[in-house]
Amino acid sequence: MHGKLRFWKRELDRAALKGDEQLLDLGCGRGAVLIEAAGRLPAGRAVGVDLWSGKDQSGNRPEVTLANAAAAGVADRVEVQTADMTELPFADGSFDVVTSALAIHNIPLRERRYRAVDEAMRVLRPGGQLLVADFWPMTRQYADHLGQGTLRGLGPAYWYGGPRLGVTLLHAVKER
Numbered sequence: 001m002h003g004k005l006r007f008w009k010r011e012l013d014r015a016a017l018k019g020d021e022q023l024l025d026l027g028c029g030r031g032a033v034l035i036e037a038a039g040r041l042p043a044g045r046a047v048g049v050d051l052w053s054g055k056d057q058s059g060n061r062p063e064v065t066l067a068n069a070a071a072a073g074v075a076d077r078v079e080v081q082t083a084d085m086t087e088l089p090f091a092d093g094s095f096d097v098v099t100s101a102l103a104i105h106n107i108p109l110r111e112r113r114y115r116a117v118d119e120a121m122r123v124l125r126p127g128g129q130l131l132v133a134d135f136w137p138m139t140r141q142y143a144d145h146l147g148q149g150t151l152r153g154l155g156p157a158y159w160y161g162g163p164r165l166g167v168t169l170l171h172a173v174k175e176r
Helices: 002-014 032-038 062-071 110-123 136-146
Strands: 022-026 045-050 078-082 095-101 124-135 150-153 167-173
Touching: 002 032, 002 095, 002 124, 022 032, 022 110, 032 045, 032 062, 032 078, 032 095, 045 062, 062 078, 095 110, 110 124, 110 136, 124 136, 136 150, 136 167
Parallel strands: 022 045, 022 095, 045 078, 095 124
Antiparallel strands: 124 167, 150 167
């Protein structure tokens, strides 16, 4: 878990947030990425969506995420919603940044995973950033599907299951 947190701190630094952005975290779970982002948004908002399945992550409930946000002192900037990332309940161009950490691969069908990536791009404002960390075969497919984005391996600190299942970051920017 510490490797994941170090990684997201670094990536959120690279995103050069000004502090007033609207950020969406897909598959937010208990809120590790959501809360780290909210700490950088004193005049912004961090919204997390999840289906709250205990199958993929134990203790995965909205009240747990909100309690974690309160413990971190960012509850005033955090909102959570129950939502399917393949059908996001937000208007086009609602967010400056969309993040996702090892969540999209949980969608069983490739077409539905692509739909989640398309939805992430739809809700981004022009110039907005998409940051998706997932298993490397998946992120490569997402980038190919979008026809854009850069991929960067995250190294052994973020590995789940060894180097063959290494995690990669997809960074894409919505065209202006």
